[in-house]
Amino acid sequence: NGDNAMKILIKLLSMGAALAAGAAARKALEAGWRKSTGNEPPKDAGNLRNPLPGVLVFALATAASGAVIQVVTQRLGRKAALRLGRDPREV
Template sequence: MAKDSSKVWSVFSLAAALGGAAVARKALDAGWKAGTGKQPPENPADPDVQIWEAVAWAATTGAAVALVRMLAQRKAANYYLKSTGELPPPLRKDTPLNA
């Protein structure tokens, strides 16, 4: 059962993280356009993108996507806990890191 629940958690956690990242990206795009009046840079590494814009976009998206991903995974862990009565296998205190 532990192997199955670990796989279920992996899929559940991944789906939550990807969904959260997609929502964050849409919100960031809209916020960038509202704040700057321009579309966000498609590729910050492009030399035609001003360096301040590339750095601001990379820092903003990196931090926001990481934060939303973490929050989505925490929400998924809480749902898993309520559904099964225990934490997902990787979050259990007695689970070795390489299990």
């Protein structure tokens, strides 16, 4: 069915956009961390050489950017569904 194929295509495009945006945001966060602190980002929370405040700030920034990206890509996917005459709740 063409409707099912379109729903799958919209979902795949939304997922691809979310993954690409997430990777770009992660790189930007890491570069920003390096530039502002002069150190590598504390990606390994279990590494005791990384100070706890830095680990927490980096984790919070990563989580916040991920949440924003998820919301934006979901909304864009639903807007695309509306433009194509589909029910946005199905995306």
